Amino acid sequence: MNTDNLVIKLKEGNEKERLAALRHLEQQGDETAINALVDLLTLEHSRLVQEAAVAALIRINMPQVAEAVVQLLESTDAWVRNAAVEILQGLGETASDVVRDLLQSFDPDLRLFAVNVLGEAKYRKAVSLLQEVVNNDSNVNVVAAAVEYLGEMGSRVTDVRCLENAGRRFKDPFLHYAVDEALKKIGHM
Amino acid sequence: MTFDEFVKIRDYIYRKSGIFLGDNKQYYVEKRVRDRMAATGHQSFQSYFLSLRFESSNKEWQELVNALTVNETYFFREYPQLKCFAEEVIPSILEKKEVQGQTPIKLKIWSAGCSTGEEPYTLAIILEEMTAGVVSAPVTFEIHATDINTDVLGRAKTRLYSQRSVKDVPHEYMDKYFRRRGQMYELSPHLGNYIKFYQLNLLDSTAMERMENFDAIFCRNVLIYFDDNSRREVALYFHAALAEGGYIFLGHSESMSRVTPVFKMVRLKNAIIYQK
Numbered sequence: 180m181n182t183d184n185l186v187i188k189l190k191e192g193n194e195k196e197r198l199a200a201l202r203h204l205e206q207q208g209d210e211t212a213i214n215a216l217v218d219l220l221t222l223e224h225s226r227l228v229q230e231a232a233v234a235a236l237i238r239i240n241m242p243q244v245a246e247a248v249v250q251l252l253e254s255t256d257a258w259v260r261n262a263a264v265e266i267l268q269g270l271g272e273t274a275s276d277v278v279r280d281l282l283q284s285f286d287p288d289l290r291l292f293a294v295n296v297l298g299e300a301k302y303r304k305a306v307s308l309l310q311e312v313v314n315n316d317s318n319v320n321v322v323a324a325a326v327e328y329l330g331e332m333g334s335r336v337t338d339v340r341c342l343e344n345a346g347r348r349f350k351d352p353f354l355h356y357a358v359d360e361a362l363k364k365i366g367h368m
Numbered sequence: 369m370t371f372d373e374f375v376k377i378r379d380y381i382y383r384k385s386g387i388f389l390g391d392n393k394q395y396y397v398e399k400r401v402r403d404r405m406a407a408t409g410h411q412s413f414q415s416y417f418l419s420l421r422f423e424s425s426n427k428e429w430q431e432l433v434n435a436l437t438v439n440e441t442y443f444f445r446e447y448p449q450l451k452c453f454a455e456e457v458i459p460s461i462l463e464k465k466e467v468q469g470q471t472p473i474k475l476k477i478w479s480a481g482c483s484t485g486e487e488p489y490t491l492a493i494i495l496e497e498m499t500a501g502v503v504s505a506p507v508t509f510e511i512h513a514t515d516i517n518t519d520v521l522g523r524a525k526t527r528l529y530s531q532r533s534v535k536d537v538p539h540e541y542m543d544k545y546f547r548r549r550g551q552m553y554e555l556s557p558h559l560g561n562y563i564k565f566y567q568l569n570l571l572d573s574t575a576m577e578r579m580e581n582f583d584a585i586f587c588r589n590v591l592i593y594f595d596d597n598s599r600r601e602v603a604l605y606f607h608a609a610l611a612e613g614g615y616i617f618l619g620h621s622e623s624m625s626r627v628t629p630v631f632k633m634v635r636l637k638n639a640i641i642y643q644k
Contacts (some may be wrong), residue, residue: 198608226630227630230600230628231604233600234597258629268596271424299596301421301422301424302422303422330376331421334414334415363372364376366370366372366413366414
């Protein structure tokens, strides 16, 4: 079956047929397939098919998935936003460029999502990206989240300095508490 | 290990597995983390933790979870769940199948990650004891017992168990199903006829797609070893493998809601379980 027919099946088939079409599209893994699977996250009514689409997109593991999924972070549907975060987390380093760009967004909510993705990352570059957030981001909630993750993932003197610097940049007592906790976790206090 | 280091690894373990280790477990955790540090050649806690945190293979994670959990298996483990299966789930499935007009009624159960066989044999005893007389139609059952490790499957097929394995078997079942063999206990051979033991990797899509029409799946204390992506994959395979309305049993520290929302959480008298 060609991609166009699979996309039609994805929209019009019963649940079993949609799952089968989804698996074929995953194997194709091209741009049309990726876009169809990403659309499925917002258009599909079956949670099972949606969850299968999340798993399929993670398995495709291409930067194009991250590029297509990032728009879903602005969805009004909480499940869709969470699914996008989970896909970006699941893609790991494959999504790192998209996540780095997301950290430059004007919207602090989007930057917070990016920090949450980095906080689960298993690649070391995530630590320096979190450091940049702690050093430069203007929003206290975004910085607090990054501080918390840096406490878990950081280890070096530069991480300690960066955390101490965040404490100086903001007066918010919650941030000071987060910094103290992170420093303890790094083993500095 | 300082208290802060303990909190750091404790929080990480909880986030990744659902296993919560209270403050009173600091020494217990410290001892096992030290053993793992020695085994992996790490001189400091921080270096061990970061290596665990950033590893992509999940290998050390599995070793650590093994060290932190009571990974021995024994008959009638997590009794309240089994009571739930015996007294609530089995009658409910049988009655539903009787209404559908199935005769004989066939039950199909899967023990996923069965290790040395204590769980599937326990299920065989329960099914033999609890399916008689519930419905008027005759009842048959089969249990699929799978594990990735062929050594443990080989041991399961011997049906020989130590005193520790049988410590929780109720007396009447001990007399009925076990016979002493020196230091060991031999399980009645007829129970083996209900069970198909075979190797299966829960992440092998081809093998997993062949599993179908199960009325219940037991996968207790297995998913804690998987990373987030793999856990979701396995959960979706289980969903596909279950018959409509089928049940899934996880370990007491595990929660399907943390993995995927595709199952319904069902609060029964004796346990919380998940249903397709």
